[in-house]
Amino acid sequence: MADQADIRICFVGDSFVNGTGDPECLGWTGRICAAASHNNYNVTYYNLGIRRETSADIRDRWQQEVERRLPASCDRRVVFSFGVNDTTIENGKPRVDPSDSIKNARQILTEARRSLPVLMVGPPPIADAEQNQRIIDLSGQLGALCQGLEVPFLEIAGPLRNSEVWISEAIVNDGAHPRAAGYAELAELVQSWSAWRGWFPDRG
Amino acid sequence: MADQADIRICFVGDSFVNGTGDPECLGWTGRICAAASHNNYNVTYYNLGIRRETSADIRDRWQQEVERRLPASCDRRVVFSFGVNDTTIENGKPRVDPSDSIKNARQILTEARRSLPVLMVGPPPIADAEQNQRIIDLSGQLGALCQGLEVPFLEIAGPLRNSEVWISEAIVNDGAHPRAAGYAELAELVQSWSAWRGWFPDRG
Numbered sequence: 001m002a003d004q005a006d007i008r009i010c011f012v013g014d015s016f017v018n019g020t021g022d023p024e025c026l027g028w029t030g031r032i033c034a035a036a037s038h039n040n041y042n043v044t045y046y047n048l049g050i051r052r053e054t055s056a057d058i059r060d061r062w063q064q065e066v067e068r069r070l071p072a073s074c075d076r077r078v079v080f081s082f083g084v085n086d087t088t089i090e091n092g093k094p095r096v097d098p099s100d101s102i103k104n105a106r107q108i109l110t111e112a113r114r115s116l117p118v119l120m121v122g123p124p125p126i127a128d129a130e131q132n133q134r135i136i137d138l139s140g141q142l143g144a145l146c147q148g149l150e151v152p153f154l155e156i157a158g159p160l161r162n163s164e165v166w167i168s169e170a171i172v173n174d175g176a177h178p179r180a181a182g183y184a185e186l187a188e189l190v191q192s193w194s195a196w197r198g199w200f201p202d203r204g
Numbered sequence: 205m206a207d208q209a210d211i212r213i214c215f216v217g218d219s220f221v222n223g224t225g226d227p228e229c230l231g232w233t234g235r236i237c238a239a240a241s242h243n244n245y246n247v248t249y250y251n252l253g254i255r256r257e258t259s260a261d262i263r264d265r266w267q268q269e270v271e272r273r274l275p276a277s278c279d280r281r282v283v284f285s286f287g288v289n290d291t292t293i294e295n296g297k298p299r300v301d302p303s304d305s306i307k308n309a310r311q312i313l314t315e316a317r318r319s320l321p322v323l324m325v326g327p328p329p330i331a332d333a334e335q336n337q338r339i340i341d342l343s344g345q346l347g348a349l350c351q352g353l354e355v356p357f358l359e360i361a362g363p364l365r366n367s368e369v370w371i372s373e374a375i376v377n378d379g380a381h382p383r384a385a386g387y388a389e390l391a392e393l394v395q396s397w398s399a400w401r402g403w404f405p406d407r408g
Contacts (some may be wrong), residue, residue: 023241025249037227047251050273069254165274172408
């Protein structure tokens with residue numbers, strides 16, 4: 001299909017990027033790439049979500065893994081999404097202090113923007129009201145950071161906290177990750193987002 | 205689902221592992237993991253296929269990428285599949301000499317077997333009769349190597365070379381990669397394989 005635009009995308013982040021819990025093995029990232037394929041784009045889909053990873057873990061490995069997959073000669077894009085694991089309490093405090101989360105995100109996004117078109121999707125909520133407050137707070141700070149860096153940012157913690165599908169699937173599953181319907185709902189949010197649609201204008 | 209076996213798998217290889225060309229963004233790897241999920245396994249699916257990579261590229265990066273994704277505390281598995289890119293002619297000779305392909309594969313599989321359950325799926329054919337002969341030859345040598353190392357090996361080059369679906373999709377697509385039906389056919393071959401079935405006995 002030589003007439004198709006050929007785009008390679010890396011999704012970099014945590015278990016929610018991986019799609020953990022989805023029996024279809026697509027998650028939101030696979031669903032939106034499949035939709036782009038059906039919209040007549042040739043998409044090469046690289047999923048670089050790793051369970052348990054914080055912003056610090058991602059800061060230390062994203063560049064190497066992305067460079068291997070996106071040669072400069074390609075039409076290449078990166079989507080980041082992380083933060084939930086930063087807000088998990090271990091030994092009486094968050095795994096990553098919010099100010100360090102922002103520092104890590106600033107470093108990641110600043111480096112990425114130098115050479116690549118970048119989007120960021122905020123951290124999603126889980127089935128824990130207290131942690132969700134920390135996630136919402138961090139999401140707000142990440143949104144402000146992205147605005148300053150001119151990286152399009154999609155806030156999802158608010159909408160999904162009120163989603164019966166997302167929250168009920170997370171409760172039934174493992175307390176954090178939804179299953180197919182939850183990921184489909186998140187995929188819908190990203191697909192309706194102007195920044196994502198800007199990458200994949202309708203080709204009918 | 206606390207009663208479900210929780211298994212994390214890395215698939216390491218090239219574009220055929222990535223699922224390049226599949227508009228469903230599953231490839232054969234996503235399809236067999238989705239089937240295992242529907243067989244009541246909790247599968248965490250890590251796809252580490254990279255386009256254009258040879259056995260030498262994979263030798264240099266597999267361990268680092270797998271270690272990040274498979275902590276020793278997990279039930280962890282690795283499936284390798286590579287070799288097609290080794291057989292591509294560039295500047296008048298194969299990108300990787302067959303004897304070096306085997307050396308690379310021996311190093312990868314020997315290291316991997318020390319700490320992980322490992323399977324290997326042979327390289328698939330493409331829409332080029334001459335290169336297919338080199339792929340079939342390499343596949344035979346990889347099979348012999350795996351037998352010596354006691355790594356289960358699945359030969360697919362022969363069966364898929366005679367598959368009308370695989371070859372016709374590769375021709376229509378880009379000369380190498382099939383689309384959804386071809387990957388589904390390869391997924392069937394792996395799912396019928398005793399070594400894969402041994403990892404995922406029927407849980408009804």
